[in-house]
Amino acid sequence: MKKYILALDQGTTSSRAILFDREGQLCGCAAQEFPQHFPHPGWVEHDPLDIWNSQLAVARQVLREQHIDPHQILAIGIANQRETTVVWDRKTGVPVAPAIVWQDRRTAELCDALRADGKAKKITDISGLELDAYFSATKLKWLLDHVPGARQKAERGELAFGTVDSWLVYKLSGQHVTDVSNAARTMLFNIHLMRWDYDLLHLFGIPEAVLPQVVSSSEEVGHTHPGLFGAAIPVAGIAGDQQAATFGQACHRPGMVKNTYGTGCFMLMHLGRQPVASHNRLLTTVGWRIDGETDYLLEGSVFMGGATVQWLRDGLGIIQSSAEVEALAASVPDSDGVFMVPAFVGLGAPHWDAYARGALFGLSRGSTRAHIARAALEAIAYQSAELMTAMQKDAAIPLTEVRADGGAARNDLLMQFQADLLGVPVVRPRVTETTALGAAYLAGLAVGFWDTQEEIAAQWTCQRRFDPAMGSDQRAARMARWSQAIDRSRNWQS
Ligand SMILES: Nc1ncnc2c1ncn2[C@@H]1O[C@H](COP(=O)(O)OP(=O)(O)O)[C@@H](O)[C@H]1O
Numbered sequence: 001m002k003k004y005i006l007a008l009d010q011g012t013t014s015s016r017a018i019l020f021d022r023e024g025q026l027c028g029c030a031a032q033e034f035p036q037h038f039p040h041p042g043w044v045e046h047d048p049l050d051i052w053n054s055q056l057a058v059a060r061q062v063l064r065e066q067h068i069d070p071h072q073i074l075a076i077g078i079a080n081q082r083e084t085t086v087v088w089d090r091k092t093g094v095p096v097a098p099a100i101v102w103q104d105r106r107t108a109e110l111c112d113a114l115r116a117d118g119k120a121k122k123i124t125d126i127s128g129l130e131l132d133a134y135f136s137a138t139k140l141k142w143l144l145d146h147v148p149g150a151r152q153k154a155e156r157g158e159l160a161f162g163t164v165d166s167w168l169v170y171k172l173s174g175q176h177v178t179d180v181s182n183a184a185r186t187m188l189f190n191i192h193l194m195r196w197d198y199d200l201l202h203l204f205g206i207p208e209a210v211l212p213q214v215v216s217s218s219e220e221v222g223h224t225h226p227g228l229f230g231a232a233i234p235v236a237g238i239a240g241d242q243q244a245a246t247f248g249q250a251c252h253r254p255g256m257v258k259n260t261y262g263t264g265c266f267m268l269m270h271l272g273r274q275p276v277a278s279h280n281r282l283l284t285t286v287g288w289r290i291d292g293e294t295d296y297l298l299e300g301s302v303f304m305g306g307a308t309v310q311w312l313r314d315g316l317g318i319i320q321s322s323a324e325v326e327a328l329a330a331s332v333p334d335s336d337g338v339f340m341v342p343a344f345v346g347l348g349a350p351h352w353d354a355y356a357r358g359a360l361f362g363l364s365r366g367s368t369r370a371h372i373a374r375a376a377l378e379a380i381a382y383q384s385a386e387l388m389t390a391m392q393k394d395a396a397i398p399l400t401e402v403r404a405d406g407g408a409a410r411n412d413l414l415m416q417f418q419a420d421l422l423g424v425p426v427v428r429p430r431v432t433e434t435t436a437l438g439a440a441y442l443a444g445l446a447v448g449f450w451d452t453q454e455e456i457a458a459q460w461t462c463q464r465r466f467d468p469a470m471g472s473d474q475r476a477a478r479m480a481r482w483s484q485a486i487d488r489s490r491n492w493q494s
Pocket residue numbers: 011012013014261262263264305306307308309310322323324325326406407408409410411
């Protein structure tokens with residue numbers, strides 16, 4: 001009987017379940033979108049039960065459609081949208097409130113207050129993160145302060161907090177754990193000592209009793225309830241989706257870089273075994289921990305990547321599907337001076353401006369929906385180029401290529417423009433589901449499906465390479481214009 005690893009990729013907009021064989025080949029995939037809730041401007045929520053039900057449904061669907069017996073699944077690996085905060089009742093397993101999604105800005109003022117109180121540097125030094133509403137700590141504090149009775153229950157040990165990995169593992173197996181890569185995104189974790197940090201817990205007013213146990217990224221943490229799939233399958237790999245994608249892209253050596261074009265854009269560079277601090281407002285984060293060794297990454301996070309295209313579809317209605325954006329954008333030779341700053345939920349790295357808002361500049365009577373579509377795609381690339389500039393300044397090693405993945409990396413026009421702006425090749429692998437692949441590799445290493453990281457790295461193959469074709473003067477001129485647009489969108493929301 002052929003064996004597989006089942007990867008669960010719980011993203012911001014969809015849940016996916018993907019089967020991989022020993023060659024790292026994708027052998028089946030099922031995906032389901034689930035509802036996004038925007039109850040107030042700047043707020044983004046998910047129903048934790050939507051997350052779980054969609055994830056379970058696609059996992060069962062892929063096994064059914066591929067005629068796979070659950071005993072053929074050697075292990076499950078989980079990759080998840082990070083930072084999104086879930087709190088549930090330990091006794092009933094019922095969430096006490098909607099999940100606060102990573103994009104949610106409701107705690108921006110709390111971050112401002114901590115900054116004004118001089119706490120930002122200490123937080124960054126311990127956690128490797130910028131003080132921002134993006135991370136879980138202030139979201140968890142908000143839930144404990146606003147859900148009636150939550151704080152008292154939390155202090156009595158009756159509530160459990162988790163990021164989406166914890167929530168899924170809890171529903172799958174009853175364990176309350178999180179892996180080091182997800183813990184590193186809570187802003188409660190000391191990335192140097194690799195444990196929850198008492199100073200940060202005190203600073204954010206978080207009772208220790210709500211926290212999950214921290215585990216490594218590649219180890220058996222529990223078995224699925226047999227009723228779920230018809231077998232008790234080990235859950236053996238967990239990583240935040242961006243760390244998983246970095247692992248799946250085989251960026252295992254210092255200096256290697258990947259950029260994921262999903263809902264947001266996340267550029268990560270491998271740092272080695274030491275957490276190097278950024279001087280350019282990037283994040284230092286835990287990549288993964290395997291066999292007692294921790295690998296660290298440098299990260300630039302952009303909040304609106306492919307979601308900008310979703311807005312063209314759902315907000316403006318100028319395309320019917322995300323894939324249509326490429327033909328529409330390609331129907332004009334350039335954006336004709338139109339720039340879009342997709343700061344719909346503020347700006348992430350390297351600006352960290354919670355009060356920036358989206359803007360369109362340079363509109364004229366000749367501007368069409370095609371120019372706007374082109375400006376939207378270009379904005380994704382401009383934002384990623386800013387990340388790379390910051391990374392180049394931080395890194396001792398010059399970057400030689402960027403490995404691309406994520407839904408919007410299917411877009412050739414975007415990939416070419418990205419290579420033009422970066423001035424280095426952008427390479428797209430054969431398997432673009434690298435997030436799921438990374439989770440599968442982490443789980444597979446734990447159960448002996450694969451033996452070494454070298455074996456995994458050898459499976460990476462290039463599907464297409466985009467070489468830069470823009471002169472450096474033009475590149476500099478475009479980036480300068482982009483900077484002007486960014487400046488004008490900043491500090492808008494009062
Ligand atoms: N051909 C395309 N061109 C540009 N964007 C695309 C294309 N196809 C999908 N997308 C965008 O990619 C995103 C989905 O990517 P995915 O990696 O599945 O995201 P996530 O894991 O964040 O849910 C959506 O925001 C969608 O608009």
